[in-house]
Amino acid sequence: MTEPRRRKAEKEPENLSDKDVDVDDKAGLEVDGEPDLKPDSDIPDVPPSNDSTPEVFNKALSGLSSRWKNWWIRGILSLAMISFFFLIIYLGPIVLMLVVLYVQIKCFHEIITIGYRVYHSYELPWFRTLSWYILLCVNYFFYGETVADYFGGLVRREVPLQFLVRYHRFISFAMYLAGFCMFVLSLVKKHYRLQFYMFGWTHVTLLIIVTQSHLVIQNLFEGMIWFIVPISIVICNDIMAYLFGFFFGRTPLIKLSPKKTWEGFIGGFFATVVFGFLFSYALSRYNYFVCPVEYSSETNSFIVDCDPSVLFHLQEYTLPPVLQSILGWDTVHLYPFQIHSIALSTFASLIGPFGGFFASGFKRAFKIKDFADTIPGHGGIMDRFDCQYLMATFVHVYITSFIRGPNPSKVLQQLLVLQPEQQLHIYNILKSYLTEKGALQPAINEQ
């Protein structure tokens, strides 16, 4: 006589029976057997995100109506964030790197917390530890590659660093494997599916966030202008599209975000291109923004000093006859970088919003209003950075494809690792190549 086991205590989702999906999203939730059948609120323990503004704001704005109060809070916080942005630019590359790291950790935490709520898996054994551990491994891997590339001089000097750099991939892989084996050993009978879901969730989050943040840092090392201009352009596009939509908005753009309009989209596009153009002009003159960030092993610090590349030298461009008659000039002095900024602005206005739509869809899918409540009036850090994701990758790909050649110190470092015969072979080829180009005199060989 077989007695069936009672299911009530079990947390494991239901069997996969074939039910109709098309009813509505709530039924969709039931179909895939997830236990989270509450459509509206995801968790009982998140405080309602209505009023997380600090007391000081509440007092100052207590006289105004709710709608204007919201406006003022958003406005003040926007200004605060922009000032903070200027401050960290002033403080320099190291501070920027640390801020990027902090933002990355916060975003990761926000998304993982959403995952826990969705799957009610906060008490899964080991999982919180595991996800932070894997974040650490991935960061270690990426930072190690960056350090090895850009701080070649420092690395050559310190022997322990040399060891870490040479076997960097192996060490990172070993660390990741340890996490993987821990995951396999932590699989508990009742929670298999949830554990796999969280594993997948963690990895997709890492893929999105950590790679983006490292591309941001790599862009930064090319020159702070490659960090500042893209981010400013995306922020400008957000604000301009909002303003244009507010004043002229009529035709809705996409069902995902009902507040966006075509007028805002197009107006934002043109305004952003103009802004990017002018802003690049303003920034291109200063060495501080334009020069690659380098680590000088002599002075043991970061220097941002160099001979600006061709990109940042004023050049004359002849205008097409149409513009000539309008503007009355024959030629115009522009930085070539400004031409590139048009490409960046175009991307930020046309494709960057898709990152925002993706995040909106994500929030609707998991029925949350904001990612978190870190910034009053704005939501979580992810809410502010959702349009930036694609931008960072685009800028990086743009730089590697169109602007930058390979990194000289990295090439040198790899050269020195080769076998002596291979080095000699390359040396001879290089010598004949440089002699041909006239950079080397054939007869003089000292130094």
Place this chain on the structure above:
Amino acid sequence: MIRNESCLPVQELPAHCGTAASPIQTEWEAAGDTEITTLCIWRTPHGVVPCHEVLHRAGAKKALLLIMKRAGESESTTSGSDVKLDSSSADTAPSVDNTPEVLNKALSGLSSRWKNWWVRGILTLAMISFFFLIIYLGPMVLMMIVLCVQIKCFHEIILIGYNVYHSYHLPWFRTLSWYFLLCANYFFYGETVTDTFFALVQREEPLRILSKYHRFISFALYLAGFCMFVLSLVKKHYRLQFYMFGWTHVTLLIVVTQSHLIIHNLFDGMIWFIVPISCVICNDIMAYMFGFFFGRTPLIKLSPKKTWEGFIGGFFSTVLFGLVLSYVMSGYKYFVCPFEFNNDANSFTVDCEPSELFQLQDYSIPCLAQTILGSESIRLYPFQIHSIALSTFASLISPFGGFFASGFKRAFKIKDFADTIPGHGGIMDRFDCQYLMATFVNVYIASFIRGPNPSKLLQQLLALRVDQQLQIFKSLKANLIQKGVLQNGA
């Protein structure tokens, strides 16, 4: 045809069944049996219980479990045995008898258990012979096979995702997932081709442009897919679409990166492809044999059939096997040489001067072993020492890949990934232990064996600006003089 006589009427149910609400009677053809068995179960306020059941045949017990599952009760979790739970969806055919007719006829005389053994054995031999054949056919064919395996694995996992989420009819999604697979493959193959066949790429004009802007083109392709995904979000299916998006990306991460690491390894010399895969296969087989003959202590709850005896026995025999196989293979250039494009001969060649790793060297053995073996030193290939490391990894860590896949199958309540190979399951079932191995070999080669690629370095060098080149030239010269390779003033 329902037979009522064996079911008790509701009023006569035993007390522990509680108050019965309504009887459910059904008939079921138990797997392998030819008679129809009637099972009676009742729906009570406590749930569906088989208060009175008629077990005509042994097969009925299995069928009972199935019935209970269908009626809404939990499936029995005591099914460590091979009860085939009707899991994923209504459209997967019962995977009972997938073996080709010819095998069925040949083995029709044997009992079911032996038949299973024979099917597995024959298919194993067939797969191993196929492996040898494609090795013989050469690297290009190997690349194609790896690509096919990758596509099939991707397809299997995505199908599981569709079944789990009942999302087969999501708008656009099937197209999108194949498109993402295409983008990822284009990106990886482009990088590999550019790195390895640099000379060929530089010569052909269209290839040169494709390789110069490769990252940009790949990114643009991926973005197009991303935007299509965002535009395809439909109000009712948001969550499912995001789940499938995540599922696709994790699958790509696992399957596509592994397959490209395999091809990378392949280009370093076919021995780096053959030996790891053989070690994993050998470990599988040996652990199974040792477990079968000596197995007593279970290893891990996830896979109840694995035992410590099998694990340890498999470890030692795999190390031995790896040593012997490496010795055999290191003698042949065909296996040992990197796969290159020869610019002069205008073809792909596997011909070279074998590196130090593949030249016999004398090793003096410790005294203890000397007395046993009777010689003072032993001639080994250095590669055999490396093969010990590879075998160790294959025996100790790559079973975790297998446990991961077992956990995955249990989590999503499937017995096998698919039914492609009779007796073995899907292609993923065969390759689950290989994942970690491919990455490990690649990382091992990059860290311990191979330096940077000189021709690629030269390419990067020539792309720099003249002043940067001069600077590098000076540093290189200083380094060479310091090493004594170059005379000062030469």
